[in-house]
Amino acid sequence: MSTLPIHPHPVAFDVLVMGGGVSGSVAAIAAARTGARVLLVEEHGFLGGSLTAMGVGPMMSFHNPDGEQVVRGIPDEIIRRLQARGASLGHIADTTTYCSTVTPFESEELKIELEDMLTAAGGEVLFHTQLAGVIAATDRLAAIVLCNKAGLTAFRAKIFIDATGDADLAARAGVAFTLGRTGDGLAQPMTMNLKLANVDTAAVREYARSHPDDFLWSPVGQTEGLRRLASSPRLSLAGFLGAWKAARERGEVDVPRDQVLFFETPTPGVVIVNTSRIAGLNAADPFQLSRAEMIGRKQCAQIFRFLRTHAPGFAQAVRMDTAAKIGVRETRHVAGLYQLTADDLLASRAFPDAIALGGYPIDIHAPSAETTTTKPLRPSARYQIPLRSLLVERPENLIVVGRCISATHEAAAAFRVTPIAMAIGQAGGVTAAEAVRGDVAPAQVPYAAVRERLLQQGAQLPAP
Protein backbone atom coordinates (compact mmCIF):
# COMPACT_ATOMS: atom_id res chain seq x y z
CA MET A 1 0.00 0.00 0.00
CA SER A 2 1.47 3.39 -0.93
CA THR A 3 1.74 6.19 1.64
CA LEU A 4 -0.46 9.20 0.92
CA PRO A 5 1.59 12.33 0.19
CA ILE A 6 1.26 15.12 2.76
CA HIS A 7 2.20 18.58 1.50
CA PRO A 8 3.35 21.21 4.02
CA HIS A 9 1.34 24.42 3.97
CA PRO A 10 3.77 27.32 3.35
CA VAL A 11 2.41 29.57 6.12
CA ALA A 12 3.05 28.91 9.82
CA PHE A 13 0.22 30.44 11.83
CA ASP A 14 0.59 31.58 15.41
CA VAL A 15 -2.69 30.01 16.48
CA LEU A 16 -4.67 27.33 14.65
CA VAL A 17 -8.20 26.78 15.93
CA MET A 18 -9.73 23.43 14.98
CA GLY A 19 -13.53 23.72 14.86
CA GLY A 20 -15.62 26.77 14.01
CA GLY A 21 -18.50 26.35 16.44
CA VAL A 22 -19.22 29.27 18.72
CA SER A 23 -16.39 28.47 21.13
CA GLY A 24 -13.86 28.12 18.30
CA SER A 25 -15.09 31.22 16.50
CA VAL A 26 -14.88 33.33 19.64
CA ALA A 27 -11.46 31.84 20.48
CA ALA A 28 -10.23 32.79 17.01
CA ILE A 29 -11.65 36.33 17.25
CA ALA A 30 -10.15 36.84 20.73
CA ALA A 31 -6.73 35.54 19.66
CA ALA A 32 -6.69 37.67 16.51
CA ARG A 33 -7.72 40.77 18.49
CA THR A 34 -4.82 40.04 20.86
CA GLY A 35 -2.44 40.24 17.92
CA ALA A 36 -1.95 36.62 16.85
CA ARG A 37 -2.00 35.40 13.25
CA VAL A 38 -4.95 32.99 13.38
CA LEU A 39 -6.38 30.26 11.17
CA LEU A 40 -9.83 28.84 11.99
CA VAL A 41 -10.57 25.44 10.41
CA GLU A 42 -14.12 24.10 10.04
CA GLU A 43 -15.62 21.04 8.37
CA HIS A 44 -18.82 22.83 7.28
CA GLY A 45 -18.95 25.80 4.90
CA PHE A 46 -19.97 28.22 7.66
CA LEU A 47 -19.27 29.03 11.30
CA GLY A 48 -21.48 28.56 14.35
CA GLY A 49 -21.38 24.78 14.87
CA SER A 50 -24.33 23.69 17.01
CA LEU A 51 -26.07 27.05 16.53
CA THR A 52 -26.03 26.85 12.74
CA ALA A 53 -25.20 23.31 11.55
CA MET A 54 -27.24 21.63 14.30
CA GLY A 55 -30.12 24.12 14.30
CA VAL A 56 -29.84 24.93 18.03
CA GLY A 57 -31.48 28.03 19.46
CA PRO A 58 -32.02 30.23 21.41
CA MET A 59 -28.79 30.90 23.31
CA MET A 60 -29.45 30.30 26.99
CA SER A 61 -28.45 31.84 29.19
CA PHE A 62 -26.30 34.94 29.61
CA HIS A 63 -27.92 35.35 33.05
CA ASN A 64 -28.15 33.43 36.31
CA PRO A 65 -31.53 32.46 37.83
CA ASP A 66 -31.75 35.86 39.57
CA GLY A 67 -31.48 37.59 36.20
CA GLU A 68 -27.95 38.91 36.76
CA GLN A 69 -25.88 38.94 33.58
CA VAL A 70 -22.81 36.71 34.07
CA VAL A 71 -21.53 36.42 30.49
CA ARG A 72 -20.38 39.52 28.63
CA GLY A 73 -17.30 40.18 26.48
CA ILE A 74 -17.23 38.97 22.87
CA PRO A 75 -20.31 36.71 23.33
CA ASP A 76 -22.41 39.72 24.35
CA GLU A 77 -20.86 41.84 21.58
CA ILE A 78 -22.09 39.24 19.08
CA ILE A 79 -25.63 39.72 20.38
CA ARG A 80 -25.41 43.52 20.19
CA ARG A 81 -24.14 43.27 16.62
CA LEU A 82 -26.96 40.88 15.73
CA GLN A 83 -29.45 43.29 17.29
CA ALA A 84 -28.01 46.10 15.16
CA ARG A 85 -28.65 43.91 12.09
CA GLY A 86 -32.23 43.21 13.27
CA ALA A 87 -31.21 39.56 13.75
CA SER A 88 -31.78 39.22 17.49
CA LEU A 89 -34.16 40.56 20.10
CA GLY A 90 -31.38 40.50 22.69
CA HIS A 91 -31.97 38.84 26.03
CA ILE A 92 -35.68 38.28 26.71
CA ALA A 93 -37.69 36.51 29.41
CA ASP A 94 -37.76 32.72 29.07
CA THR A 95 -41.41 31.67 28.89
CA THR A 96 -40.53 28.02 29.61
CA THR A 97 -39.28 29.53 32.92
CA TYR A 98 -36.31 27.12 32.86
CA CYS A 99 -33.93 30.11 32.72
CA SER A 100 -34.43 33.75 33.54
CA THR A 101 -33.59 34.75 29.95
CA VAL A 102 -33.14 33.31 26.48
CA THR A 103 -31.51 35.00 23.49
CA PRO A 104 -33.15 34.20 20.14
CA PHE A 105 -31.11 34.95 17.01
CA GLU A 106 -31.23 34.43 13.24
CA SER A 107 -28.75 31.67 12.43
CA GLU A 108 -28.04 32.89 8.88
CA GLU A 109 -27.00 36.30 10.23
CA LEU A 110 -24.92 34.68 12.96
CA LYS A 111 -22.87 32.90 10.27
CA ILE A 112 -22.12 36.24 8.59
CA GLU A 113 -21.45 38.09 11.83
CA LEU A 114 -18.88 35.55 13.02
CA GLU A 115 -17.09 35.68 9.66
CA ASP A 116 -17.10 39.49 9.69
CA MET A 117 -15.76 39.71 13.24
CA LEU A 118 -12.97 37.23 12.56
CA THR A 119 -11.84 38.70 9.25
CA ALA A 120 -12.03 42.26 10.66
CA ALA A 121 -9.63 41.13 13.40
CA GLY A 122 -7.25 39.76 10.74
CA GLY A 123 -8.06 36.05 11.15
CA GLU A 124 -8.42 33.58 8.28
CA VAL A 125 -10.97 30.82 7.77
CA LEU A 126 -10.55 27.46 6.05
CA PHE A 127 -13.90 25.76 5.38
CA HIS A 128 -14.74 22.26 4.21
CA THR A 129 -11.70 20.90 5.96
CA GLN A 130 -11.45 17.97 8.38
CA LEU A 131 -8.80 16.99 10.86
CA ALA A 132 -6.94 13.95 9.48
CA GLY A 133 -4.08 13.51 11.95
CA VAL A 134 -1.33 15.06 14.02
CA ILE A 135 2.44 15.28 13.71
CA ALA A 136 3.91 15.21 17.18
CA ALA A 137 7.30 16.42 18.34
CA THR A 138 8.52 15.76 21.90
CA ASP A 139 5.81 17.06 24.24
CA ARG A 140 4.46 19.34 21.50
CA LEU A 141 2.29 19.28 18.42
CA ALA A 142 4.57 20.13 15.50
CA ALA A 143 1.73 20.24 12.96
CA ILE A 144 -1.70 18.86 12.23
CA VAL A 145 -2.75 17.18 9.03
CA LEU A 146 -5.89 18.51 7.40
CA CYS A 147 -7.96 16.88 4.68
CA ASN A 148 -9.90 18.79 2.04
CA LYS A 149 -10.27 19.18 -1.75
CA ALA A 150 -6.50 19.75 -1.94
CA GLY A 151 -5.79 16.37 -0.35
CA LEU A 152 -3.75 16.06 2.83
CA THR A 153 -1.82 19.12 4.00
CA ALA A 154 0.29 19.61 7.13
CA PHE A 155 -0.30 22.93 8.93
CA ARG A 156 2.16 24.25 11.50
CA ALA A 157 1.26 26.65 14.31
CA LYS A 158 2.74 27.71 17.61
CA ILE A 159 -0.45 27.00 19.57
CA PHE A 160 -3.36 24.73 18.61
CA ILE A 161 -6.85 25.11 20.03
CA ASP A 162 -9.21 22.13 20.04
CA ALA A 163 -12.71 23.55 19.59
CA THR A 164 -14.21 20.48 17.91
CA GLY A 165 -16.71 19.90 20.72
CA ASP A 166 -15.69 16.23 20.58
CA ALA A 167 -12.02 16.81 21.53
CA ASP A 168 -11.03 15.21 18.21
CA LEU A 169 -7.67 16.97 18.11
CA ALA A 170 -6.81 16.19 21.73
CA ALA A 171 -7.78 12.54 21.28
CA ARG A 172 -5.63 12.26 18.14
CA ALA A 173 -2.75 13.85 20.04
CA GLY A 174 -2.99 11.15 22.72
CA VAL A 175 -4.64 13.22 25.47
CA ALA A 176 -6.58 11.00 27.89
CA PHE A 177 -10.32 11.61 28.03
CA THR A 178 -13.56 10.38 29.55
CA LEU A 179 -16.68 9.67 27.55
CA GLY A 180 -20.12 10.32 29.04
CA ARG A 181 -20.95 9.55 32.64
CA THR A 182 -19.00 7.47 35.14
CA GLY A 183 -20.17 3.87 35.31
CA ASP A 184 -21.70 3.09 31.95
CA GLY A 185 -20.03 5.78 29.78
CA LEU A 186 -23.36 6.88 28.36
CA ALA A 187 -23.47 10.49 27.16
CA GLN A 188 -26.41 12.89 27.01
CA PRO A 189 -28.71 11.87 24.14
CA MET A 190 -28.57 13.49 20.72
CA THR A 191 -31.44 15.56 19.33
CA MET A 192 -32.20 16.37 15.73
CA ASN A 193 -33.66 19.85 15.68
CA LEU A 194 -36.66 20.55 13.45
CA LYS A 195 -37.52 24.03 12.16
CA LEU A 196 -41.15 24.93 11.43
CA ALA A 197 -42.72 28.09 9.99
CA ASN A 198 -46.24 29.47 9.98
CA VAL A 199 -46.98 28.52 13.58
CA ASP A 200 -49.89 30.55 14.98
CA THR A 201 -48.13 31.57 18.18
CA ALA A 202 -51.07 33.69 19.33
CA ALA A 203 -53.18 30.53 19.33
CA VAL A 204 -50.46 28.59 21.16
CA ARG A 205 -50.20 31.35 23.78
CA GLU A 206 -53.95 31.32 24.28
CA TYR A 207 -53.98 27.53 24.65
CA ALA A 208 -51.11 27.64 27.17
CA ARG A 209 -52.83 30.45 29.09
CA SER A 210 -56.07 28.49 29.32
CA HIS A 211 -54.45 25.05 29.87
CA PRO A 212 -51.41 25.80 32.06
CA ASP A 213 -51.41 22.29 33.53
CA ASP A 214 -50.53 20.95 30.08
CA PHE A 215 -47.07 22.61 30.33
CA LEU A 216 -44.07 22.58 32.62
CA TRP A 217 -43.25 25.78 34.51
CA SER A 218 -40.14 24.82 36.37
CA PRO A 219 -38.42 26.03 38.50
CA VAL A 220 -40.28 29.30 39.16
CA GLY A 221 -43.84 28.07 38.82
CA GLN A 222 -47.02 28.62 36.87
CA THR A 223 -47.86 32.11 38.07
CA GLU A 224 -44.52 33.52 36.95
CA GLY A 225 -44.75 31.46 33.76
CA LEU A 226 -48.12 32.94 32.84
CA ARG A 227 -46.83 36.43 33.61
CA ARG A 228 -43.92 35.93 31.21
CA LEU A 229 -46.20 34.30 28.65
CA ALA A 230 -48.29 37.46 28.59
CA SER A 231 -45.37 39.80 28.05
CA SER A 232 -42.36 38.13 26.41
CA PRO A 233 -42.02 39.03 22.71
CA ARG A 234 -41.23 35.44 21.68
CA LEU A 235 -42.61 32.12 22.85
CA SER A 236 -40.86 29.07 24.27
CA LEU A 237 -42.73 26.18 25.86
CA ALA A 238 -42.22 22.67 27.21
CA GLY A 239 -45.40 20.64 27.24
CA PHE A 240 -48.41 19.49 25.24
CA LEU A 241 -48.10 16.82 27.93
CA GLY A 242 -51.53 15.21 27.58
CA ALA A 243 -51.71 14.87 23.79
CA TRP A 244 -48.05 13.82 23.59
CA LYS A 245 -48.53 11.05 26.17
CA ALA A 246 -51.65 9.82 24.38
CA ALA A 247 -49.92 9.85 20.97
CA ARG A 248 -47.03 7.85 22.40
CA GLU A 249 -49.46 5.33 23.93
CA ARG A 250 -51.19 4.96 20.54
CA GLY A 251 -47.78 4.33 18.94
CA GLU A 252 -47.95 7.44 16.71
CA VAL A 253 -44.60 8.63 18.02
CA ASP A 254 -41.77 6.54 19.42
CA VAL A 255 -39.64 9.37 20.76
CA PRO A 256 -38.32 8.41 24.22
CA ARG A 257 -39.07 11.79 25.79
CA ASP A 258 -41.81 13.02 28.10
CA GLN A 259 -42.50 16.47 26.61
CA VAL A 260 -42.50 18.62 23.46
CA LEU A 261 -40.00 21.49 23.68
CA PHE A 262 -39.91 24.36 21.20
CA PHE A 263 -38.52 27.88 20.92
CA GLU A 264 -39.65 30.74 18.68
CA THR A 265 -36.91 32.46 16.66
CA PRO A 266 -36.80 36.25 16.05
CA THR A 267 -39.00 35.66 12.96
CA PRO A 268 -42.54 35.43 14.35
CA GLY A 269 -44.11 32.01 13.80
CA VAL A 270 -40.82 30.26 13.04
CA VAL A 271 -39.95 27.79 15.78
CA ILE A 272 -37.15 25.35 16.59
CA VAL A 273 -38.54 22.06 17.89
CA ASN A 274 -35.97 20.49 20.23
CA THR A 275 -37.85 17.26 21.01
CA SER A 276 -36.36 14.22 19.27
CA ARG A 277 -34.16 12.02 21.45
CA ILE A 278 -31.59 9.51 20.26
CA ALA A 279 -30.07 7.81 23.28
CA GLY A 280 -27.41 5.19 23.83
CA LEU A 281 -25.30 5.99 20.77
CA ASN A 282 -21.78 7.41 20.77
CA ALA A 283 -21.53 10.48 18.53
CA ALA A 284 -17.73 10.12 18.37
CA ASP A 285 -18.21 6.82 16.53
CA PRO A 286 -18.88 7.54 12.83
CA PHE A 287 -21.20 4.54 12.30
CA GLN A 288 -23.22 5.23 15.46
CA LEU A 289 -23.44 8.90 14.47
CA SER A 290 -24.77 7.87 11.07
CA ARG A 291 -27.45 5.69 12.68
CA ALA A 292 -28.42 8.57 14.93
CA GLU A 293 -28.95 10.86 11.92
CA MET A 294 -31.43 8.40 10.40
CA ILE A 295 -33.31 7.80 13.65
CA GLY A 296 -33.46 11.54 14.33
CA ARG A 297 -34.90 12.34 10.91
CA LYS A 298 -37.67 9.71 11.33
CA GLN A 299 -38.51 11.02 14.80
CA CYS A 300 -38.77 14.56 13.42
CA ALA A 301 -41.27 13.38 10.79
CA GLN A 302 -43.40 11.89 13.58
CA ILE A 303 -43.09 15.03 15.70
CA PHE A 304 -44.16 17.21 12.77
CA ARG A 305 -47.25 15.05 12.16
CA PHE A 306 -48.04 15.09 15.87
CA LEU A 307 -47.85 18.88 16.10
CA ARG A 308 -49.97 19.49 12.98
CA THR A 309 -52.62 17.05 14.16
CA HIS A 310 -52.77 17.57 17.91
CA ALA A 311 -51.12 20.84 18.98
CA PRO A 312 -53.25 24.01 18.98
CA GLY A 313 -51.61 26.66 16.78
CA PHE A 314 -49.63 24.16 14.68
CA ALA A 315 -52.34 23.03 12.22
CA GLN A 316 -50.93 25.13 9.35
CA ALA A 317 -47.27 24.72 10.33
CA VAL A 318 -44.82 24.23 7.45
CA ARG A 319 -41.70 22.09 7.81
CA MET A 320 -38.64 24.12 6.82
CA ASP A 321 -35.91 21.59 7.51
CA THR A 322 -34.18 19.30 9.92
CA ALA A 323 -30.71 20.52 10.83
CA ALA A 324 -27.75 19.70 8.56
CA LYS A 325 -26.27 17.68 11.39
CA ILE A 326 -27.83 15.93 14.35
CA GLY A 327 -27.36 17.84 17.62
CA VAL A 328 -24.61 16.35 19.76
CA ARG A 329 -24.72 17.41 23.40
CA GLU A 330 -21.82 15.42 24.73
CA THR A 331 -18.98 13.12 23.76
CA ARG A 332 -15.41 13.32 25.12
CA HIS A 333 -14.12 15.42 28.00
CA VAL A 334 -10.35 15.78 28.08
CA ALA A 335 -8.35 14.95 31.20
CA GLY A 336 -6.93 18.39 31.81
CA LEU A 337 -4.99 20.06 34.61
CA TYR A 338 -8.22 20.43 36.62
CA GLN A 339 -11.43 18.42 36.27
CA LEU A 340 -14.40 20.67 36.97
CA THR A 341 -17.15 18.98 39.01
CA ALA A 342 -20.82 19.53 39.77
CA ASP A 343 -19.90 20.38 43.37
CA ASP A 344 -17.65 23.18 42.12
CA LEU A 345 -20.58 24.67 40.23
CA LEU A 346 -23.24 24.11 42.89
CA ALA A 347 -20.98 25.73 45.52
CA SER A 348 -19.85 28.50 43.11
CA ARG A 349 -16.31 27.53 44.18
CA ALA A 350 -13.78 30.35 43.78
CA PHE A 351 -10.75 29.53 41.63
CA PRO A 352 -7.50 31.55 41.57
CA ASP A 353 -7.47 31.25 37.76
CA ALA A 354 -11.15 31.92 36.93
CA ILE A 355 -11.58 32.80 33.25
CA ALA A 356 -15.37 32.67 32.83
CA LEU A 357 -18.58 32.70 34.80
CA GLY A 358 -21.81 30.78 34.33
CA GLY A 359 -25.33 30.79 35.69
CA TYR A 360 -27.00 27.94 33.78
CA PRO A 361 -28.10 24.93 35.88
CA ILE A 362 -26.91 21.34 35.59
CA ASP A 363 -29.27 20.18 32.85
CA ILE A 364 -28.97 16.47 32.10
CA HIS A 365 -31.11 15.03 29.33
CA ALA A 366 -31.16 11.53 30.74
CA PRO A 367 -28.82 9.21 28.79
CA SER A 368 -31.11 6.21 29.42
CA ALA A 369 -34.52 7.55 30.41
CA GLU A 370 -37.25 9.83 29.07
CA THR A 371 -36.73 12.63 31.53
CA THR A 372 -34.51 15.64 31.94
CA THR A 373 -32.87 16.02 35.34
CA THR A 374 -31.99 19.44 36.65
CA LYS A 375 -29.75 20.29 39.57
CA PRO A 376 -30.82 23.86 40.18
CA LEU A 377 -28.38 26.55 41.24
CA ARG A 378 -28.83 29.06 44.00
CA PRO A 379 -30.66 31.97 42.32
CA SER A 380 -27.66 34.26 42.82
CA ALA A 381 -25.12 31.64 41.66
CA ARG A 382 -22.20 32.71 39.48
CA TYR A 383 -20.02 29.66 39.10
CA GLN A 384 -16.44 29.93 37.92
CA ILE A 385 -14.52 28.09 35.19
CA PRO A 386 -10.77 27.75 35.89
CA LEU A 387 -8.15 28.18 33.16
CA ARG A 388 -6.61 24.82 34.17
CA SER A 389 -9.71 23.04 32.82
CA LEU A 390 -8.71 24.28 29.33
CA LEU A 391 -5.12 23.05 29.64
CA VAL A 392 -3.60 19.59 29.33
CA GLU A 393 -0.28 18.18 30.50
CA ARG A 394 0.83 17.24 26.96
CA PRO A 395 1.02 18.35 24.21
CA GLU A 396 2.09 21.54 25.94
CA ASN A 397 0.99 23.76 23.03
CA LEU A 398 -2.65 22.57 23.03
CA ILE A 399 -5.62 24.43 24.56
CA VAL A 400 -9.15 22.97 24.67
CA VAL A 401 -12.29 25.15 24.60
CA GLY A 402 -16.06 24.70 24.48
CA ARG A 403 -18.10 21.76 25.64
CA CYS A 404 -15.20 19.25 25.76
CA ILE A 405 -12.95 20.89 28.39
CA SER A 406 -11.85 18.94 31.45
CA ALA A 407 -15.01 18.28 33.46
CA THR A 408 -17.31 15.57 34.70
CA HIS A 409 -20.47 14.60 32.81
CA GLU A 410 -22.54 16.52 35.39
CA ALA A 411 -20.49 19.73 35.30
CA ALA A 412 -20.43 19.74 31.50
CA ALA A 413 -24.23 19.55 31.54
CA ALA A 414 -24.16 23.15 32.83
CA PHE A 415 -21.37 25.06 31.05
CA ARG A 416 -22.01 23.37 27.68
CA VAL A 417 -24.59 26.02 26.74
CA THR A 418 -23.53 28.56 24.17
CA PRO A 419 -23.00 31.76 26.21
CA ILE A 420 -20.64 29.95 28.60
CA ALA A 421 -18.99 27.90 25.81
CA MET A 422 -18.27 31.21 24.06
CA ALA A 423 -16.84 32.79 27.23
CA ILE A 424 -14.55 29.77 27.58
CA GLY A 425 -13.57 30.21 23.93
CA GLN A 426 -12.65 33.84 24.50
CA ALA A 427 -10.36 32.85 27.37
CA GLY A 428 -8.74 30.10 25.31
CA GLY A 429 -8.06 32.52 22.46
CA VAL A 430 -6.55 35.16 24.74
CA THR A 431 -4.36 32.56 26.48
CA ALA A 432 -3.12 31.26 23.11
CA ALA A 433 -2.21 34.74 21.91
CA GLU A 434 -0.47 35.59 25.18
CA ALA A 435 1.51 32.34 24.93
CA VAL A 436 2.64 33.34 21.44
CA ARG A 437 3.54 36.84 22.61
CA GLY A 438 5.64 35.47 25.53
CA ASP A 439 6.96 32.52 23.51
CA VAL A 440 5.89 30.16 26.29
CA ALA A 441 3.50 27.23 26.68
CA PRO A 442 -0.11 28.18 27.63
CA ALA A 443 0.38 26.76 31.13
CA GLN A 444 3.28 29.20 31.62
CA VAL A 445 1.23 32.29 30.74
CA PRO A 446 0.73 34.30 33.96
CA TYR A 447 -2.95 34.29 34.95
CA ALA A 448 -2.72 38.04 35.55
CA ALA A 449 -1.97 38.59 31.84
CA VAL A 450 -4.97 36.50 30.75
CA ARG A 451 -7.25 38.24 33.22
CA GLU A 452 -6.13 41.72 32.22
CA ARG A 453 -6.63 40.98 28.51
CA LEU A 454 -10.06 39.41 29.14
CA LEU A 455 -11.15 42.44 31.13
CA GLN A 456 -9.91 44.71 28.31
CA GLN A 457 -12.10 42.66 25.98
CA GLY A 458 -15.12 43.23 28.22
CA ALA A 459 -15.34 39.77 29.80
CA GLN A 460 -17.18 39.29 33.07
CA LEU A 461 -14.89 37.86 35.77
CA PRO A 462 -15.12 37.53 39.54
CA ALA A 463 -13.57 40.28 41.63
CA PRO A 464 -9.88 39.47 42.38
Ligand SMILES: Cc1cc2nc3c(=O)[nH]c(=O)nc-3n(C[C@H](O)[C@H](O)[C@H](O)COP(=O)(O)OP(=O)(O)OC[C@H]3O[C@@H](n4cnc5c(N)ncnc54)[C@H](O)[C@@H]3O)c2cc1C
Ligand atom coordinates in the same frame (compact mmCIF):
# COMPACT_ATOMS: atom_id res chain seq x y z
C1 LIG B 1 -29.89 19.43 20.61
C2 LIG B 1 -29.17 20.49 21.36
C3 LIG B 1 -29.88 21.51 21.95
C4 LIG B 1 -29.20 22.51 22.62
N1 LIG B 1 -29.90 23.56 23.13
C5 LIG B 1 -29.24 24.65 23.54
C6 LIG B 1 -29.94 25.85 23.78
O1 LIG B 1 -31.17 25.92 23.66
N2 LIG B 1 -29.22 26.94 24.16
C7 LIG B 1 -27.86 26.90 24.28
O2 LIG B 1 -27.27 27.93 24.57
N3 LIG B 1 -27.18 25.76 24.07
C8 LIG B 1 -27.83 24.65 23.68
N4 LIG B 1 -27.15 23.51 23.39
C9 LIG B 1 -25.70 23.41 23.70
C10 LIG B 1 -24.82 24.16 22.74
O3 LIG B 1 -25.40 24.32 21.48
C11 LIG B 1 -23.45 23.50 22.54
O4 LIG B 1 -22.99 22.83 23.67
C12 LIG B 1 -22.42 24.55 22.19
O5 LIG B 1 -22.84 25.25 21.04
C13 LIG B 1 -21.08 23.90 21.98
O6 LIG B 1 -20.23 24.79 21.29
P1 LIG B 1 -18.79 24.28 20.85
O7 LIG B 1 -18.21 25.36 20.04
O8 LIG B 1 -18.07 23.79 22.05
O9 LIG B 1 -19.06 22.96 19.97
P2 LIG B 1 -19.83 22.77 18.61
O10 LIG B 1 -20.96 23.71 18.47
O11 LIG B 1 -20.14 21.31 18.54
O12 LIG B 1 -18.77 23.15 17.51
C14 LIG B 1 -17.74 22.29 17.08
C15 LIG B 1 -17.36 22.70 15.66
O13 LIG B 1 -16.22 21.96 15.25
C16 LIG B 1 -16.44 21.38 13.97
N5 LIG B 1 -15.71 20.12 13.97
C17 LIG B 1 -15.87 19.09 14.82
N6 LIG B 1 -15.01 18.11 14.55
C18 LIG B 1 -14.29 18.52 13.50
C19 LIG B 1 -13.24 17.92 12.76
N7 LIG B 1 -12.75 16.72 13.08
N8 LIG B 1 -12.72 18.60 11.69
C20 LIG B 1 -13.21 19.84 11.38
N9 LIG B 1 -14.20 20.46 12.06
C21 LIG B 1 -14.73 19.80 13.11
C22 LIG B 1 -17.95 21.20 13.90
O14 LIG B 1 -18.40 21.17 12.56
C23 LIG B 1 -18.45 22.42 14.65
O15 LIG B 1 -18.62 23.53 13.83
C24 LIG B 1 -27.79 22.46 22.73
C25 LIG B 1 -27.06 21.42 22.13
C26 LIG B 1 -27.75 20.44 21.45
C27 LIG B 1 -26.96 19.37 20.77
